[in-house]
Amino acid sequence: MLKKIYNEVTREWDTSVEEALKSFIRLPALSPDFDKKWEENGVLLKALEEAKAWAEKQGIKGLRCEIIKDDGFTPCLFIEVDATSDKKFERSVFFYGHLDKQPPNEGWDPDKSAWEPVIQNGRLYGRGAVDDGYAFYTSLAAVKVLQTLEIPHPRCVGLFETCEESSSRHYESYLKEAEQKLGDIGLVIALDSCCGDYDRLWVTSSLRGMLGGTIEVRTLNVGVHSGEASGIVPESFMIVRRLLDRIEDSRTGEIIPKVFQTKISEEIHKQNVGVAESLGDRIFAAYPWHGKTEPLTKDACEALLNRSWRPELTVTGVDGMPSVENAGNVMRPFTTVKIGMRLPPDVDAEKASAALEEIITAEPPFNADVKYVPTVASNGWSAKASAQWISKAFEKASEAYWGNKPAYMGLGASIPLVKLFSEKWPHAQFMVSGALGPNSNAHGPNESLHIEYCKKQTASVAYLISQYEE
Incomplete structure (x- = not known):
């Protein structure tokens, strides 16, 4: 047959x-x-x-x-x-x-x-x-x-x-x-x-599930000369970096708050060991790497677990920044970034989205105007x-x-x-x-x-x- x-x-x-x-x-x-x-x-x-x-x-x-x-x-x-x-x-x-x-x-x-x-x-x-x-x-x-x-x-x-x-x-x-x-x-x-x-x-x-939204940080009403303002006015992108640091360890890519994480069972780990053995380095070769860029981990099984059962953050868009060609010596009034976070399959996306908003907007650095607007929250x-x-x-x-x-x-x-x-x-x-x-x-x-x-x-x-x- x-x-x-x-x-x-x-x-x-x-x-x-x-x-x-x-x-x-x-x-x-x-x-x-x-x-x-x-x-x-x-x-x-x-x-x-x-x-x-x-x-x-x-x-x-x-x-x-x-x-x-x-x-x-x-x-x-x-x-x-x-x-x-x-x-x-x-x-x-x-x-x-x-x-x-x-x-x-x-x-x-x-x-x-x-x-x-x-x-x-x-x-x-x-x-x-x-x-x-x-x-x-x-x-x-x-x-x-x-x-x-x-x-x-x-x-x-x-x-x-x-x-x-x-x-x-x-x-x-x-x-x-x-x-x-x-x-x-x-x-x-x-x-x-x-x-x-x-x-x-x-x-x-x-x-994996997914949540996403936009983070806007506004420190000025209009752009001003960077030579006059830097050292006095907090730069909006600097604040964005600090807010993202609440979520992600930029040295490793690991998501810090426990609310976004889950426990990986022995069965899931064993399954990924088998896939890693079958695919080996092809797991990494599938991506169009530039130059000598290296992966977050060279362990094939850990890479698979990162991709399927661990939360990961991606910045997918930015507003408030001119192109390099058109960028003058101006301190910009705001920076907005669009983020997406992949969630483990068993993490509740709505609860995770609420937690993310709370983490981002709590006690804004320098009392800047920080807004988080959720755009998606879907379960895995x-x-x-x-x-x-x-x-x-x-x-x-x-x-x-x-x-x-x-x-x-x-x-x-x-x-x-x-x-x-x-x-x-x-x-x-x-x-x-x-x-x-x-x-x-x-x-x-x-x-x-x-x-x-x-x-x-x-x-x-x-x-x-x-x-x-x-």
């Missing part, structure tokens, strides 16, 4: 999926945060219309598709496929993915671009290829493959969104609207995650123990398609909806996975999808569905 599934997936890719993904790449379907005229432009809706039209041409028995849109919010695509299995399952399989994209950004190779698909060295290049346009097309292709091979499958449903890159603002509402159509769910398949290499099936075991997720049937399916698929056992890895990224799904469907099993591996570079230049890995992952999804149990 496993070989037949892979062969049929390859045929589907070569005859249908690849061209559909190329067409999707050509659409500048920017997420609403990056296109304020998204509704007027209509590109997000067009992405769903193309996906719907493609699905309806596949000859999938029992397929129904519907675009759902509430006023002022980006649309979603609901899909439903009737069961072909004689078993009367009470719960269905649920697919999740998104069809909105990050901006093109700069730095693409001269022979590549965000909006024109290119295949080179076994990769499909273009914005949205791996993050994560392929999720919709391969999920439906997996179901079609099972039907083509006359392999029974349970009822399958899905709700694909166009606001993931903008915090999925209305998805929970859509999920509630579609609640009766979806029914109860026994297996969630979300393909918006990562893989450590392309040599095995990677399954995500945890995702940690997978519950897998049922025997799904663990066995992961193992068989990985060994059949890659010749290696599957690997389970916690990720530093956040997919807040996975936490929502686990709360909404507490009995469900999860396959959180993805093709975002080394050199995929989602959000950056030269985003690409590793085609062979995608084929094998699609075959794994099909096999998993065929093995579904309650």
